[in-house]
Amino acid sequence: MGSEYAIEAEGLRRVYRTRTGWLRPRREMVEAVRGVDLTVRRGELFGLLGPNGAGKTTTIKMLNTLLIPTSGTARINGFDVVRDTREVRRRIGYVFGGDRGLYDRLSGLDNLRYFAELYGVPARDQKRRIAELLELVGLTGREREPVDGYSRGMRQRLHIARGLLHRPEVLFLDEPSIGVDPVAARELRQTVAGLAASGTTVLLTTHYMAEADELCDRIAVIADGRIQALGTPAELRHRADGRRVVEIEAYGVPDTAVAALRDLPGVRETALEERGALQLLTVQSDAHVDVQGDVLRELAGIRLGRVNSREPTLEDAYVAIVNAS
Structure with missing residues (x-):
């Protein structure tokens, strides 16, 4: 054929x-x-x-x-x-x-x-x-x-x-x-x-x-x-263009806290991944808005580990695409 x-x-x-x-x-x-x-x-x-x-x-x-x-x-x-x-x-x-x-x-x-x-x-x-x-x-x-x-x-x-x-x-x-x-x-x-x-x-x-x-x-x-x-992977990555990502290691983040983060000014997406006892919280925001301080205030009283700010990846674009569906 x-x-x-x-x-x-x-x-x-x-x-x-x-x-x-x-x-x-x-x-x-x-x-x-x-x-x-x-x-x-x-x-x-x-x-x-x-x-x-x-x-x-x-x-x-x-x-x-x-x-x-x-x-x-x-x-x-x-x-x-x-x-x-x-x-x-x-x-x-x-x-x-x-x-x-x-x-x-x-x-x-x-x-x-x-x-x-x-x-x-x-x-x-x-x-x-x-x-x-x-x-x-x-x-x-x-x-x-x-x-x-x-x-x-x-x-x-x-x-x-x-x-x-x-x-x-x-x-x-x-x-x-x-x-x-x-x-x-x-x-x-x-x-x-x-x-x-x-x-x-x-x-x-x-x-x-x-x-x-x-x-x-x-x-x-x-x-x-x-x-x-x-x-292509590069084309899909563009779905997260103009964003910044804050990654936070945490222990015992309740769903209510994740929902509250979504309502913060400038926040576009949130995702929580369970890694055994550890949780990895990912917050995507508009690149021109520094949301890290607001996010950490919202998580006050929750045990946190490493906090990292980085450029978006294909995974961040994927989260944005799936959440928009």
Whole structure:
């Protein structure tokens, strides 16, 4: 097929029927995806970002044939995901975060041999293909060890190798770094960047802004079932232009205090992230308004740690986009 796009979606919607209530159950319709339009070029590394429940995974599952759209169309390399399901599946790989989908008692090598058979990789090609993939994901020398002895990062790299066995033209990576330590996450990012450089089209969903910023050619932010912003990381960063950011480490900030901060003059966005016992409070303000003094007065009586003022990042722009949805 001659399309320049590896992935095309037009007006993609997905409605779920759910039951709520126990004594008097009611049927409700939940619109998870509300009309997504998307094009991803061949060989592009494209990021799909959004909070939990925003419609990310539902969108991915419609694109990779695991869910049928309620309405709208989607094509992979020109093949319709509903009408040409078999053709689409031959051309895609799907890797999800977490530990499922591998056989712990088998070695990494035996896992790949098993899945190569399952995916119909010709017997004469299997040995060379598996060796190539072990090299690509950095598991050469560890492939004969049982998978239950692998770290989270090693398991995730084996997942990627498994998803690439049949040489897919499009690879879906659904939060591959979830639960992986920072060193392993860096190795994963190197692996993913290598895939895109070799011509594979990659659609990546992630919660980690630094990962998206480093890897992606373009990013779409989805919230409330719709695409809220789309562009290069640099273009999205412009959403936070003209702002300053104050970061405060704190312990025991109540929701009422966060709400009060939003009402301060010059404050545009607030976000509170839990990091174990520590909380990281981020306050975005107009660049010409110094809000730090007002913010600290509002937090009087709360135990605080480091206070830092800085330029906005892609993550700050993402918070602004999601809060505006």
